[in-house]
Amino acid sequence: DSGVTQTPKHLITATGQRVTLRCSPRSGDLSVYWYQQSLDQGLQFLIQYYNGEERAKGNILERFSAQQFPDLHSELNLSSLELGDSALYFCASSVEQRSDTQYFGPGTRLTVL
Amino acid sequence: GESVGLHLPTLSVQEGDNSIINCAYSNSASDYFIWYKQESGKGPQFIIDIRSNMDKRQGQRVTVLLNKTVKHLSLQIAATQPGDSAVYFCAENTPQGGKLIFGQGTELSVKP
Numbered sequence: 001d002s003g004v005t006q007t008p009k010h011l012i013t014a015t016g017q018r019v020t021l022r023c024s025p026r027s028g029d030l031s032v033y034w035y036q037q038s039l040d041q042g043l044q045f046l047i048q049y050y051n052g053e054e055r056a057k058g059n060i061l062e063r064f065s066a067q068q069f070p071d072l073h074s075e076l077n078l079s080s081l082e083l084g085d086s087a088l089y090f091c092a093s094s095v096e097q098r099s100d101t102q103y104f105g106p107g108t109r110l111t112v113l
Numbered sequence: 114g115e116s117v118g119l120h121l122p123t124l125s126v127q128e129g130d131n132s133i134i135n136c137a138y139s140n141s142a143s144d145y146f147i148w149y150k151q152e153s154g155k156g157p158q159f160i161i162d163i164r165s166n167m168d169k170r171q172g173q174r175v176t177v178l179l180n181k182t183v184k185h186l187s188l189q190i191a192a193t194q195p196g197d198s199a200v201y202f203c204a205e206n207t208p209q210g211g212k213l214i215f216g217q218g219t220e221l222s223v224k225p
Contacts, residue, residue: 002156033212043157043202045212056211090156100145100206102213104156 003027004105006091012111018079021108025072025093031055032074033094033102034066038087049074050097081112121200123220132190134219136203141184143205147213148177148188152199160188160201190221198223 003026013019025032034046045058049068060066063081068074078085088109092102126132138146144165149157163170163177163186170177176189186203200220204213 002158004156035215042217043204043213043215045214048211058212092156098206098209098211101147101159101162103159104149106156 002103002105004091004093004103006089006105006108008108009106010109010111012113013081014113015081015083017081017112018077019081019110021076021078021089021091021110023074023076023091023093023105025074025091026103029093029095029103030072031094031097031102032068032072033092034060034074034076035090035092035104036087037090037107043090046076055097078110083112086110086112121217121219123222125222125224126193128193128195128223128225130193132188132193132197132221132223134188134190134201134203134221136186136188136216138184138186138203138205138214138216140205140207140214141181142207143214144208145206146177146179146186147204147206148175148186149202149204149215150197150199151202151218157202193221193223195223195225197221 005024030051033048046060048056066076088107090107092104094102147162148160151157161172174191178187200218202218204215
């Protein structure tokens with residue numbers, strides 16, 4: 001158990017819908033990272049927040065957004081969902097803004113029908 | 114785009130044998146490397162890391178080797194056990210920090 005929690009574990013929804021994925025980092029960690037894992041793309045970095053502020057952005061679609069709250073938990077919002085958004089979404093956390101060792105949560109499996 | 118060049122081969126070994134998983138990375142500026150293990154239905158689990166000022170680091174039953182000249186990373190698992198069966202990813206980080214760049218993964222299958 002990494003100490004990172006994610007909810008829900010599974011999510012099934014329809015195209016065009018909007019969903020919110022939630023992540024709680026390890027106690028004491030200030031940085032939260034979101035990654036997408038699909039069969040054809042592997043693990044892809046989406047976005048990083050540090051202490052409530054956006055710090056780095058990867059190949060995150062405009063339909064996707066994230067935020068980190070004062071209690072340091074983070075939410076990833078996915079809107080106008082498409083079939084291709086079906087994937088595993090992982091949250092990771094680390095202590096510092098640039099902290100190399102990132103600890104991953106168990107992931108949320110999103111299925112868009 | 115950026116990538117750590119790891120295809121998704123499958124490595125099959127006999128229980129008790131040593132395993133070697135290889136990874137080629139593309140960014141010569143990367144200064145930190147990690148190996149993760151991902152079991153089915155779970156998130157990536159940290160195994161071992163190494164900084165670019167080192168060429169070898171050992172953990173419990175695992176060793177990571179770094180060859181910066183050819184931008185190559187390897188993970189050696191000694192006395193491989195059935196519980197080692199998983200997909201193994203290498204990842205790199207640059208001095209700019211933040212995101213990890215992952216390879217595609219290698220599936221390790223351990224035969225009893």
